[in-house]
Amino acid sequence: MASSGFSPATPLVFNGEGYHIWVVKMKTYLQAFDLWEVVNSDVEPKPLRANPTVAQIRQHADEKTKRHKAMSCIQNSVSDAWDKLNEEFQGTERTRQQQLLNLRRDFENLKMKEEETVKQYSDRIMAVVNSIRLLGEQFSKARIVENVVSTLPQRYEAKIPSLEDSRDLTAYP
Template identity: 80%
Template sequence: MASSGFSPAAPPVFNGEGFHIWQVKMRTYLQAFDLWEVVNTDAEPAPLRANPIVAQIRQHADERTKRHKAMSCIQNCVSDVIFTRIMACETPKQAWDKLKEEFQGTERTRQQQLLNLRRDFENLKMKEEETVKQYTDRIMAVVNSIRLLGEQFNEARIVEKVLSTLPERYEAKILSLEDLRDLATISLTELINALYAQEQRRASRMEEHQEGAFQAKAKATSSTTAYKDKKNWKNRPKPDAAREGDRLCRFCKRPGHPEARCWFRPDAVCQHCKKKGHVERVCKEKGRPGQNQQHKAEARVAEEGSDNEE
């Protein structure tokens, strides 16, 4: 009998999909209430002996009501659409076998499903972009489907499948495991953990490498930006004060100086030739020999005149 105080949650209602999973949950649920033997064997309780005692009467009554309890569990754990298919069944075993025949198929159908699942298992290979966990999840999905159909599938076969279909990047880890352990006795969990640890180390190294490459790229980008900024700074538009030096002087038609300091401004007076329009520095008569002699002669006449006067 089920222990007092224990009330397992009812399995999900079967709506026509996932019968293999619902079947396992339902069988466990019935076992928890000591009702599975009634469903599986459909045995009638033994008749009461003559002059039974009260305990024997109660036990016989409980055995008789088990069939109705099991029937109630099955009917309440299917949808209304599925219930219409088993409502004509009189015993829980008839209802159970009816569901198995319709949704699990006949033995021939089951064998065909097993053949397809075995083919899928043999064709499984790990993809380059997959992790070990993702690959083993795909394998276990096929293995669990095979087990739900009633076929035994040992763990050693799964380990062999994983080792034989891993990509080349795991070869070094497999060789190290062969040196440390007997791969024929290693568990699937231990193998997955070892391969997962290698993946974590490889991912860390790749992350460090990518971070270093990113920093180098950022540094190169920063240098290029600084160079462009410097170039743009040189080619930037000059302010008004700087652009004034590039303007052409209206007197000499040359850039590089303000008009107030131009040597050829109209109000300038040459100290050499006493003429306006230029300064002494650019006087054309300043370097002529005749002009120098004329100035000297005029100076000499002026001196002689002053001597005569004296």
């Protein structure tokens, strides 16, 4: 079969506007490269049978790389929108720093409520810690343990020394 010489242009880069038009163009672009079907399915290529031919090996390799090729096309076509999406959902660096400051302050001011169980208090602490970690800040287990131990209500004070004796609380990095 003779080649038609068809070489599609690079895909339209999505800049945050005209999403519906971009989707249609991306679908057409991926169809031109026989990649569209892998975008909408989770089907993996069947494993090679015993003693495959060279042609079967090549075809299997092509099928396995289709998903990666499609993802590459999509990722390359949203680069301009990435900054907008990042700012929209993560905020600017200044906003992120402000969020971190507020979360650190929340962490330092946490106190266990009288009606709260240790599990509930621990969950509340970890929610703040996980939010801090999601913003990219390292947070050591030792700092968390120290905060928990130092903020437990007075009714737990008798149990803290036995906890410290039974476990080396400094062993948490």
